[in-house]
Amino acid sequence: MKYEQLAKDIIKNVGGKENVNSVVHCVTRLRFKLKDEDKANTDVLKNMDGIVTVMKSGGQYQVVIGNHVPDVYKAVLAAGGFDTESSSDDEENGEKQSLFNQFVDMISGIFAPVLGVLAATGMIKGFNALFVALEWYPNTSGTYYILHAIGDSLFYFFPIFLGFTAMKKFGGNHFVGMAIGAALVYPTLSGLTSGDPLYTLFQGTLFESPVYITFLGIPVILMSYASSVIPIVLAAFIGAKLERWFTKVIPDVVKTFLVPFSTLLVVVPLTFLVIGPIATWVGAFLGQGTNWAYEVSPLLAGLILGGLWQVFVMFGLHWGFIPIAINNLSVMGYDYILAMISATSLATTGVVLGVMLRTKNQKIKTLSIPAAISAVFGVSEPALYGITLPLKRPFFITLITSAVGGVIMAAAGTKVYMMGGLGVFGIPSKIGPEGLDVGFWGGMTAMAVNLVLGFILAYFFGLSKKQRSEETNNQQATTSSTERKDEEIVSPLKGNVMLLSEVKDEAFSTGALGKGLAIDPTEGKLISPVAGTVTALFPTNHAVGITTDSGAQILMHIGLDTIQLDGKHFTSYVKQGDRVEKGQQLVDFDIEQIKKAGYSVVTPVLVTNSADYSEIVVTQSKTVEVGDHFIEAVIV
Missing domain, CATH: 3.30.1360.60 (Glucose permease domain IIB)
Structure with missing residues (x-):
């Protein structure tokens, strides 16, 4: 709730x-x-x-x-x-x-649902490799085998999971998609390739393929579909189309079992005979093509991928790289793409920390801590949209720093050998069969450089002179205006006065949201207790926040849990951003109807920035009229 x-x-x-x-x-x-x-x-x-x-x-x-x-x-x-x-x-x-938008939508729809579990199992596999490299236990122990089984489970049976998400995306029965994927990784079929082939197709060409079995006399090219991506996606696409057609032509009385029966009976053999081999060859060429492009100029690849990854993420274009990376892992056993962008989150962390220490804007400082923590673990959107992009300079510093990290990893030949976690959780995925090699240490160096370089550049160049000047002026203006006088807050309601500790809501009663008092109103009319600006107005009109000209932040929350009324029985006369004067009407609310709906109308009135004042003095009166002296925020 x-x-x-x-x-x-x-x-x-x-x-x-x-x-x-x-x-x-x-x-x-x-x-x-x-x-x-x-x-x-x-x-x-x-x-x-x-x-x-x-x-x-x-x-x-x-x-x-x-x-x-x-x-x-x-x-x-x-x-x-x-x-x-x-x-x-x-x-x-x-x-x-557009075709491009359809492609992005398709890729995100198929892969997004499984990425969390894919990252989780990859992390387990990566940490297992790390612990073996650190000689905590051998790769022949039961501990290793069980953790390896957990870590390898999703990726090995990837066609089953993608069968579910792809069929769902294409509008078909996702359990039929899972059955297609399960058939592709059925262990008995893979065991048939251990003997001598019946004959060989395309002998002497790039497509040379031994044939071990036939289907109705048609040769079947058996391939390993474990961890594969393209075959099941194509099979699900065709399966969904066929399923729609069968649904139209098969009578309703037998549709429940004959539609999946017919779909599987056509799609699975078709996949083994045609779709699977062609898709596997396409995947192999795609992997080799990516490898070729990397080998032509690894530094340029690192520069572009590392430097522009945040841009790709911002526009959702990064989805186009995910299936290529997964295909590379399946075909070649490693991938460069995920390696070269893996230091971007550390660059973001460094930039955010640099901005946090440099800025005088309290809102940015507050946002920076959770944004930096999130970025360390690979989720950079809070930092991207909340700090770096709005401030502009930090965004470009992130791009520059990430490009440096991409170049370092490319130069070191850093690879990832499994789908691992994001950010620092992705470190174990860089451990290859040879253990902690040059590529691994190159990745560690790139992440460290990104963190430190991002911090230094952001600290010294993240804010323009104009931005720093505006922050200083705003701080001075706020300080001087706050120091001019104490703040008097009159009663916004008519009713009976209550201590906050008596309010049956822990957020208010503990003072966690600020100091003040509460009123049990006898009249449903809320007026402004101060002159200032409406800085918060909930869409349900049950809570209003006002910041005074002197910097006091006042919150009036009409009732407890009244947000559940979704605005019923509340009428607002102001909107967020409005200038209001002391005594101006803000909200009407129907006390009887709110109580009838089962909610309390007790209204906490708080100074939410109480820490900026040396003392919050409250009235000793048991009842108040609208406009009576109620609270005083004292500077000294």
Whole structure:
């Protein structure tokens, strides 16, 4: 229930659930496919608490949430009544996308759901390799085999998992997709290649293939499909198309079992006979092509990939590299792409820490700590959208620093040998069969250089002279205005006075949100207790925040848990950003209806920046009228 209101607000501001074709999520973002993006209130979403920013890319409307996106996603599904198993068809919804947008959307839809588990199992496999390299236990021990089984489980049986996500993406029965994938990695078939072949096809060519079995007299080219990517994706695509056709022609009374029966009976043999071999050859050529491009100029590859990775992430273009990297791991046993971009998160961390120590902006300082921690673990979006991109210079410093890291890794020949974790959790994935080699130490050097160089450049050059001057002036203005006088806060309501400790809500009663008092109102009319600017107004109109001209931050929260009323029984007369005077009416609320709905109307009135004052003096009166002396924030 924690994110229920946020989910409702998101759905409302993307144009309502009737405007949503589908929604999925990745590590930090909700990825909507909307019928009409013009109906979305992008500015409202960007300024909403709990949302980092909003992006439009690859035919998707992306709401960046942060690390807790899985919880928000569940709340969005519940609030919107969306079916997690459903899949939209762009043509049926009248939406026409470019081929590139369709490609990005397809790749993200297939791979995004499994990346978290893929990273987790890769981390286990990587740490297992690290512990062997450190001689904590041998690679013949039971501990090693069990951890290796966990770490290798998803990647070895990747076709089964991709069969599920790909079939779901293409609009088919995802369990049929899993059955196709399971057939591809069926162990008995791989064991048939141990004897002598019946004969050899394409002998003397690049496609030379021994034939061990036939299907209805047709030669079957048996290949290893464990960890493969392309064959199952193509098979699922064709399977989904066939399944739709069978659904139309097979009578309803036998559809439940005859549709999957017919689909599997056609697609699985077709995959072994045609799709699988062709897709495997394509994957091999793709892997060799990537390897060739890297060998032509590894430094240039490192410069471009490392330097532009944040740009790719920003526009969602990084999805195009994920299947290539996974294919490289499957075909060659290693990959350069994920290696050359792996230091970017450390560059981001260094840049954010440099900005944090240099800036005088308290909001940026507050954002920097969680953003830096998140970046260390490989999730850079909070830093990207909250700090580096808005400040501009830090963003370009991140790109430059990441390019340096990419070049160092390319020069050292750093590779990853498994899908591992993000950020520092990706370190073990750089341990190869030979243990801690030059490539591994090159990767460590690049990450260290990125962290230190990013910090130094951001500290000395991250803020322009104009930005530093504005921060100094703002700080001086705030300090001087705050020092001019104490702040008097009058009662915004008529009613009975309560101590905060009596409020039945721990966030208020403990003083965690600030010092003040509470009022049990007898009249549903909230007035402004100070002159200032409305800096916070919840969409449900149940809470108002005002910052005074002298810098005091006042929060009035009408009732407890009244956010659940979704704005019912509340009428606001102001909007966020408005200038208000002391005594000006802010909100009307219906006390009887709110109580009838089962909610308390006790209203905490807080000075949320109480720490900026030496003392918060409250009235000793048991009852107050609107405009009575209520709280005084004392400087000295």
